[in-house]
Amino acid sequence: MNGNMMNGNARTVRQILPVILRITFFVVLTTLGAAKMTVVEAQTREHRAVEKLPVNRARVENLQRWVSAGHDAWCRDAKSVAAMSVSRVVPEFANYDFELSSLTTEDGKSSGDKAVYTFHSIDGYASYRVTLRRFGWQSKLAGSAADRVWVPVRMEKITRDLLN
Secondary structure, three states, X not given: OHHHHHHHHHHHHHXXXXXXXXXXXXXXXXXXXXXXXXXXXXXXXXXXXXXXXXXXXXXXXXXXXXXXOOOOHHHHOHHHHHHHHHHHHXXXXXXXXXXXXXXXXXXXXXXXXXXXXXXXXXXXXXEEEEEEEOOHHHHHHHOOHHHOOOEEXXXXXXXXXXXX
16 A cells, blocks of 8 residues: 555656646746846936037138138047037036047948047946038038038937936
8 A cells, every 4th residue: 555655646746746847937937027127127218419500601611711721720630520519518528638539439420521429428427429511512612522621510419317
């Protein structure tokens, strides 16, 4: 009789064990799913404020004449113009002693007539994206396409809020 009882218990365990494993697997997957939802909720939210900068053709032509006469040659360098534009708009970057170009990442959207630069704040909560253009009508005053000055046409502020 003892032998039959042992076989009966072994059969019951073989039948119950898969059910217990399925329930445990379901509980683990549910727990992981809930944990993943909280990670998604803890990500940051971005806010974008875009400002299109008006282009005054007469002012750009005067600047082009000034640069063509040998003054302020940095206006021909897109990165320098972007850094100067950001330092004028954002007081946070105005008083730093280090070079702003070390904070910039080029977005890869550069061409002969358009360049986009992104500057990141030290704390990582704000970024400033500057779009620069060179216009075809500048060639009359500049001589060659490489001598045209860069003009900021768009400024975008991207702020990130950490959700708690």
